[in-house]
Amino acid sequence: MHTYEKKGRYIIDFEDIPSKRAEMPEIAVEDRKGNFKEVETGFAEDVAVAEAKRCLSCRRCLGCALCWAECKPEAVNFDLPDKDVDLYVDKIILTSGMECKMARISGNIDNKHMNVVTDLQVERMLADTGPSNGLILRPQDGEIPRRIAFVQTLGTVGDKIRAATLIFGINEAIIARRRMDDVEISLISPNMEAFKTSLETGLDKVSGISFISGTVSAVAEVGDSRDIEVTYEVDGSEKLETFGLVVLLTQPQLPPYIADAAKQLGVEVDYSSFLGNQGGMVERDRAGIMLAQDL
Amino acid sequence: MGGGAAGIHAALSEAAAGNKVYLVEHFPSIGGERIARDRIIGDGDAIYVPDVAEVKSHKKIEVLTSADVGALIGENGKYTVKLRCRTPRVDREKCDDCGECIKVCPIHMYDDYNEGLEWRTAIDFFNSESGNYNIFKEDLPVCQQTCPINLDIRTYVGQIADGKFAESLATIRQKLPFPLSIGRVCPHPCEAECNRGHKDEPISICFLKRFVADYEVNSGVTPNVQLTKVKYPEKIAIIGGGPSGLTCAYHLSLFGYENVTVFEALPEPGGMLRVGIPEYRLPKEILANDIEFVTRHGVEIRAGIRVGKDISFDDIREEYDAVLVAIGAHKGVGMRVKNEDAEGVFEGVKFLRDVALDNEVPNKGTAVVVGGGNVAMDVARTGIRIGFNEMNVLYRRTRNEMPASPWEVDAAEREGVNFHFLVAPQEVIVRNGRAVGMKCLRVRLGDPDASGRRKPVPVEGSGFVMKGDTIFAAIGQVTDNTLVEEKHGFQFGRKLNFQVNPNTFETDVEGVFASGDAATGADIAIRACAGGKRAAESIHQYLREKE
Numbered sequence: 001m002h003t004y005e006k007k008g009r010y011i012i013d014f015e016d017i018p019s020k021r022a023e024m025p026e027i028a029v030e031d032r033k034g035n036f037k038e039v040e041t042g043f044a045e046d047v048a049v050a051e052a053k054r055c056l057s058c059r060r061c062l063g064c065a066l067c068w069a070e071c072k073p074e075a076v077n078f079d080l081p082d083k084d085v086d087l088y089v090d091k092i093i094l095t096s097g098m099e100c101k102m103a104r105i106s107g108n109i110d111n112k113h114m115n116v117v118t119d120l121q122v123e124r125m126l127a128d129t130g131p132s133n134g135l136i137l138r139p140q141d142g143e144i145p146r147r148i149a150f151v152q153t154l155g156t157v158g159d160k161i162r163a164a165t166l167i168f169g170i171n172e173a174i175i176a177r178r179r180m181d182d183v184e185i186s187l188i189s190p191n192m193e194a195f196k197t198s199l200e201t202g203l204d205k206v207s208g209i210s211f212i213s214g215t216v217s218a219v220a221e222v223g224d225s226r227d228i229e230v231t232y233e234v235d236g237s238e239k240l241e242t243f244g245l246v247v248l249l250t251q252p253q254l255p256p257y258i259a260d261a262a263k264q265l266g267v268e269v270d271y272s273s274f275l276g277n278q279g280g281m282v283e284r285d286r287a288g289i290m291l292a293q294d295l
Numbered sequence: 296m297g298g299g300a301a302g303i304h305a306a307l308s309e310a311a312a313g314n315k316v317y318l319v320e321h322f323p324s325i326g327g328e329r330i331a332r333d334r335i336i337g338d339g340d341a342i343y344v345p346d347v348a349e350v351k352s353h354k355k356i357e358v359l360t361s362a363d364v365g366a367l368i369g370e371n372g373k374y375t376v377k378l379r380c381r382t383p384r385v386d387r388e389k390c391d392d393c394g395e396c397i398k399v400c401p402i403h404m405y406d407d408y409n410e411g412l413e414w415r416t417a418i419d420f421f422n423s424e425s426g427n428y429n430i431f432k433e434d435l436p437v438c439q440q441t442c443p444i445n446l447d448i449r450t451y452v453g454q455i456a457d458g459k460f461a462e463s464l465a466t467i468r469q470k471l472p473f474p475l476s477i478g479r480v481c482p483h484p485c486e487a488e489c490n491r492g493h494k495d496e497p498i499s500i501c502f503l504k505r506f507v508a509d510y511e512v513n514s515g516v517t518p519n520v521q522l523t524k525v526k527y528p529e530k531i532a533i534i535g536g537g538p539s540g541l542t543c544a545y546h547l548s549l550f551g552y553e554n555v556t557v558f559e560a561l562p563e564p565g566g567m568l569r570v571g572i573p574e575y576r577l578p579k580e581i582l583a584n585d586i587e588f589v590t591r592h593g594v595e596i597r598a599g600i601r602v603g604k605d606i607s608f609d610d611i612r613e614e615y616d617a618v619l620v621a622i623g624a625h626k627g628v629g630m631r632v633k634n635e636d637a638e639g640v641f642e643g644v645k646f647l648r649d650v651a652l653d654n655e656v657p658n659k660g661t662a663v664v665v666g667g668g669n670v671a672m673d674v675a676r677t678g679i680r681i682g683f684n685e686m687n688v689l690y691r692r693t694r695n696e697m698p699a700s701p702w703e704v705d706a707a708e709r710e711g712v713n714f715h716f717l718v719a720p721q722e723v724i725v726r727n728g729r730a731v732g733m734k735c736l737r738v739r740l741g742d743p744d745a746s747g748r749r750k751p752v753p754v755e756g757s758g759f760v761m762k763g764d765t766i767f768a769a770i771g772q773v774t775d776n777t778l779v780e781e782k783h784g785f786q787f788g789r790k791l792n793f794q795v796n797p798n799t800f801e802t803d804v805e806g807v808f809a810s811g812d813a814a815t816g817a818d819i820a821i822r823a824c825a826g827g828k829r830a831a832e833s834i835h836q837y838l839r840e841k842e
Binding site: 036037060097286 | 372375382393400406408412430453503507709
């Protein structure tokens with residue numbers, strides 16, 4: 001795992017990432033019949049110490065105060081307290097914020113595959129301030145993938161949110177295509193047909209991206225390349241294709257702090273309340289409560 | 296509220312209209328994660344870049360970052376917003392943005408702003424456009440926060456890495472008296488949240504705990520018992536010698552209570568750890584070590600005394616100043632199918648208990664296990680060990696929906712247990728007064744129900760018979776609450792569990808507390824321990840306030 005570390009600002013390589021966790025030794029299956037011998041036999045000392053050393057100590061500030069010693073203007077202050085602020089206002093404008101729920105897909109339990117990323121991660125890669133200078137790179141080897149699939153799965157959220165998610169995905173695909181013009185891009189969604197018909201201009205002007213109306217049923221990692229094999233159904237038949245990178249479109253929802261604020265104000269909103277009137281405002285049922293529409 | 300692109304856009308237009316604007320952001324920096332843009336499907340470039348610099352310099356806009364909203368009060372265009380801005384630990388007035396702190400910070404952490412795609416330092420400006428320096432320091436690491444009993448995992452794992460095994464074990468025992476047992480049986484929710492899991496695989500936290508505990512046993516060391524000088528005379532009765540009751544007793548003795556008595560109905564203490572978890576997962580003598588550690592703190596365990604039978608609940612109330620009910624959930628739930636009371640049909644939990652107590656159990660021929668939880672796995676794996684030719688597990692959803700821990704299912708399969716998914720039991724087939732099989736229907740998964748799980752729908756005409764000489768029902772447990780009577784005034788939940796205040800574990804009856812499965816319904820051992828610890832704190836508070 002060197003990709004982003006190499007390109008980052010002040011990066012130290014973690015030589016041991018990725019590495020497998022220690023495996024628990026067990027007695028043989030044949031030795032388990034007719035007795036109640038303990039199956040798992042426990043770590044040896046060296047294994048346990050090595051496993052404990054994998055702990056990142058969660059890489060949070062431990063209060064070592066090196067920065068405090070280094071800071072010439074003496075701005076670092078560990079004892080700086082939290083600040084309570086009361087605001088008296090006439091109007092409260094809520095925005096949607098962004099919390100993206102991972103879509104579940106068979107073969108990618110716990111998002112284990114290195115070359116499966118989320119649309120939000122791709123968004124960061126495409127951002128100028130992001131970790132890879134605006135290019136989409138495979139997390140595994142830091143290379144530009146030759147084939148990318150954007151995948152929208154069946155989800156539990158409503159049509160409006162799914163359509164918005166699809167727009168995020170299509171926008172990302174278009175930007176990726178503009179920046180890396182020899183990359184083959186496919187976009188697979190069960191909503192594709194409905195989406196195309198809802199567009200005034202259609203997707204005709206977009207070139208170099210195949211828009212596929214299909215349902216992805218599984219993803220799997222193949223071989224040493226760790227490319228991703230995508231199984232999907234299109235026109236009633238099952239297809240299998242291999243991609244260098246798969247981008248899963250997530251399902252945006254309101255983060256708890258926005259949902260909670262809306263609840264306290266007594267306005268009923270969900271993520272879709274912030275979609276539609278682009279960049280504008282929508283007044284809610286209570287005076288002085290506005291929703292800033294997503295851009 | 297919300298400093299992403301939409302919030303910045305709204306703030307700038309409100310400010311342009313001459314209004315004073317507060318831009319409130321939950322994270323340490325404004326700017327958002329999305330590249331905001333209009334639809335670019337139709338034509339050229341229309342990426343909207345939020346003007347962070349203008350927002351920051353605008354006289355009419357005040358940016359409040361790291362803000363948690365406490366309360367929003369008011370109506371009709373007059374609102375009060377109460378905020379708490381978490382400290383950045385960097386005085387932004389003094390900071391001159393030289394970046395030296397970032398160069399020296401030795402901590403390289405998962406960069407949440409960039410969705411984990413790179414690492415950042417613990418002191419950072421989060422988003423390079425905003426330059427809001429901030430030290431990322433939290434109250435609890437995510438593993439500790441996830442652990443029901445909030446074990447200080449980062450410390451004890453770090454101590455193992457340094458070879459300080461005794462210190463590591465002492466860290467664990469500050470909260471948990473059962474490192475040998477929990478280190479073997481815990482389904483470790485902490486590992487699911489471990490940040491290292493974002494990069495490769497989570498730390499093996501649970502087995503590391505087992506390692507330090509085993510290390511002490513293997514080196515023949517008797518652990519130190521350190522009790523406080525403060526002593527309290529009150530008498531406390533703990534009904535139930537399982538993980539919750541014993542953890543409560545342990546913490547009460549650490550507080551200084553010298554008269555803590557545990558009443559255990561079974562001949563041996565340990566509760567579900569003793570009679571629920573089979574020996575191949577947790578050997579008896581290992582558990583005995585953990586329990587001995589508790590008794591060495593002065594806790595008295597009176598085993599073989601069933602409250603409600605050998606001694607009445609009223610007598611206990613009379614004699615003791617406070618009572619904890621921690622009797623677990625040892626009663627199997629019926630399958631609600633025809634003939635389920637026929638000979639040859641057993642409760643899974645009772646079977647496990649009988650095996651653990653060396654009572655006579657069926658062990659020949661073919662058995663059917665109904666259920667998909669860890670009890671079903673324990674029954675199936677035990678059955679394979681004691682002589683059944685074949686163990687067939689029936690579950691009405693698929694492997695993915697099974698509540699059992701996946702490693703238990705894998706182990707059962709390796710040991711030869713057969714699984715039959717999408718099967719719903721209909722009726723126990725009885726011949727000559729004995730069960731000989733289970734009539735079943737195949738089902739498919741329909742739409743999600745209220746719990747979000749997809750509901751099994753029967754497939755018509757798919758009936759078949761699964762032969763079995765013995766049938767085990769392992770579809771859930773409830774509490775046997777017959778030790779108390781209606782006159783005592785307890786309230787019970789759906790699992791016949793004692794209703795308690797979820798923070799203090801107090802029941803509706805003064806001076807009586809309940810914890811563990813008896814209060815929460817069947818749950819994992821570490822949560823029972825956590826409840827016991829919390830109950831000990833509540834009992835301590837209750838007795839001291841009474842004084």
